[in-house]
Amino acid sequence: MDLSQIITAFLSVGLVGAVLGAVLAYASKVFHVAVDPKVEKIMGVLPVGNCGACGFPGCPGYAEAVVAGKADITLCTPGGQEVIDAMAEIMGVSASAALPVVAYCACNGTKENAKDRFEYYGPHNCSAAVFASGGHKACDYGCLGFGECVEACTFGAMYMMDNGLPFVDDEKCVGCAACVRACPKGIMKMMPKGSSVYLACNSKAKGKEVTDACKVGCIGCKICAIPKTTPSGAIKMEGDLPVVNYEIEDTLTGAKFKCPKACFIDKSDSKKTAEEIAAEKEAFKAKEAKAAEAAKKAALEKAAAAKEKGSVS
Amino acid sequence: MDFSNLVIIAISSIFINNFVLARFLGICPFIGVSKKLDSAVGMGMAVIFVMTMASMVTYFIQYYVLVPNDLQYLRTIAFILVIASLVQFIEMFMKKNMPPLYSALGIFLPLITTNCAVLGVAILNIDTVWADGRSYNFIESTWNGFTAGIGFTIALVLMAGIREKLELADLPESFKGLPIAFVTSALIAMAFLGFSGMSIL
């Protein structure tokens, strides 16, 4: 037994370790960057084997995705149930703080409303259909109706309606946005739970194209976006499609009734009778006419005043 | 320095002895991170980077620490220690000084510590010899690390491209997910087997 050999081994590898330890400790100070404490907490409970079984690049990648709400907490197979429970605890505290949101389908292209451009016989899922030159719908932005969003929903909050569009049950929807990620066309969107009126079209195409493809498509007329219709400024045009900022509180009644293609849908309509809806529309029109008259009057007065002013000087 | 040696190393480690498809190194990330094309590309780039760096550092450890002290049997422990620290250091450095690069590659870095391709390339750099019994020198080791990383990336990106389409295929229920990924890799590996007839060495 040669003691000197053991000592050499101890010293050389020990020194390598010491140098690395010092460099790392120093680097962690110099290169310190603040991280979301929640990510660090999750890192603490994850078995940091970085095996990639979750499909994310390593445990930090997964932890970040979980905190950002982009991943389920059940994906860590090596950790098992204990880790899931621990993560649920960490995430559970924080999830409730966010504003409750629900999903909605930004398309009203039902079987009657939207035309097909060819008959599609491929596999019955949306992503596959997209590969066949963007899908069988004449509108490039419209819902294909194979319900991939419904499959993605793990809470049973969605089902496909007979008209070929998905329905979101607001009571059951927890706002996980799984359907938003699932839709290959990007039609599923999120809105605050309380809001009632939403824009049910996603078409960025020009007016002519849209009218050829769909009865209820947005033609980009900009009526909804002008201050007269929506004084709050919650609707802005982006190219040929209005974008609704749901964070600005607005009933959007103006847009709902003035849109020539009726692209804005009111969820509460489904609970009302046809008469009620008609009455509401009448009331809006009357109010609108009144406002218009008032405006006219005001303009006339203004003009008159200007005239008077002019003659005086 | 013979340039043709570098060409031989490149062709050998990218095609003939592809790390994933012929040597079975780095299967975990190959299966794990090949679900989406963009993460596959990111992972591939990070692996190329770390493998190159690891080849350089372990070369010094081997020939300036272990060999002079006659401690070759400690290389597993020394190499893994160095690689783990290196990866952590690169991660911290990137996070602070190159945030855009970090957001693109950084998240893949920790996964690489336990990627056997990295330790594998470090050991193979030492074990592989030329016909005259000489081991790889510093440049050859580094180059081997770099090209092996490229070989890994090619396999990963090929796989990710196929798997993105596979998601939509009408498969029997029991083949969905991992099983079909393995069957697909078998087919890719079979194609790569064709390179093994190349006699360039």
Added chain:
Amino acid sequence: MGNILKLSGILFLVAGIAAGTLAFYNAFTKPEIDKLNARLEAEAKQYVLEGMFKPGEMDDLYYEEVDVEVNGRQEKFWKVKKSASHPGYKAFVFLTRQRGFDGIIETMVGTDKNLKINRIKVINHSETPGLGAEVSTVRYGEDEPYFETWFKGKSALRVVVEKDDPSSEDRVQSITGATITTKAICDGINEMALVIDQFRKTTAAPKKILVDPKHVVEVDFSKLREDQEETESAEETDEEEK
């Protein structure tokens, strides 16, 4: 600062203790590994000479080591005598190292005085399982790897893969899908055999021996000049004995 010292101290201790433990363990296994390798080499030598000597003589064989430099590598071969005091040698044993498909293949070769192969044994390789690794695969019910039997009775100087020279008497088949491996073993045997051949025949050894344009063997015989004459005479005595 204190944190840095603490961390590096801990890592120093952990890595050091681990390394020390391993060194301690290595001190036990190293002699075992060396002993084992020595035993394997001795067994391989006896294996490749089997049949050339009477069974009773096998254990007393004397291997006279000759060191040569081939293409810049240190190589060696052994002249085999019945015993240390026996004047003439009867066989050669040599170890070839050649790069195969993946890594170095080490083959022990036993030949008679005229370099006719008695037996070969592949003692080390890292070839692909199922292809190159077949060189050391023993089929069920057989005693030795089928690949090694192909070499019996072939000339070590001229042994060649069938594909390269189908008409040669000293051709061996190549293993399916592993021509590179087979070729590497043949080349290795050729190279060493050529060195031994020069050693055997010439007193004034040439500096370079050309095998083929791609394959230059450089042998440095300068140290062996004196040795050479002895063997020449020894060879004669051996002939007389017969």
Added chain:
Amino acid sequence: MNMTQNLTKGFFKENPVLVLALGLCPALAVTTSITNGLGMGMASTAVLIGSSTLISVIKRFIPSNIRIPIFIVIIASFVTMIDLTLQAFLPELSKSLGLFIPLIVVNCMILGRAEAYASKNSVLKSVVDALGMGIGFTIALVLISAVREFFGTGALYGYPLFQLMGIEGFKGSIMMILPPGGFLTMGLILAFMQWNKQRKEKKKEVK
């Protein structure tokens, strides 16, 4: 969870290779014959038991921010010991496993168990868990290598079954021994596991 369950969960229900898809590299690379698969499985089991035991013993003294490097060093030490032992006493196995012995270090199954289990549980529990997982790993490796050896060479554990029964001709397809065979076998075994799982779930639903 009692001890027996703790031990047997790794065999099939939470099999590290077939269910959790961990440690795939050795599971594919060395499983060209049952001998190799068995050897690799036992070597990994030994490392797993050793490192789990040691880590659970000293878990209280490890600072949490550098626990990963320390775990890696401990695992690497056990791997080196196994490596040296194999070289000294089982040279044939050592040669055929080759590169994959040092690579046991980066088998995520081992680091994963050390992190997830051994660093949080008592010594006895950790040993039982490590043993169960190790046996599960070995079972998976032997299963894969049996399939590959049989279809690749027509033999099982070196015995050519068909030839022994007097049926000549089936020599196997070399492809199963080569890398593609590894991927294919793994894919088919996983598909079988998934099929079995789905079948059981369906039965449950019917009930």
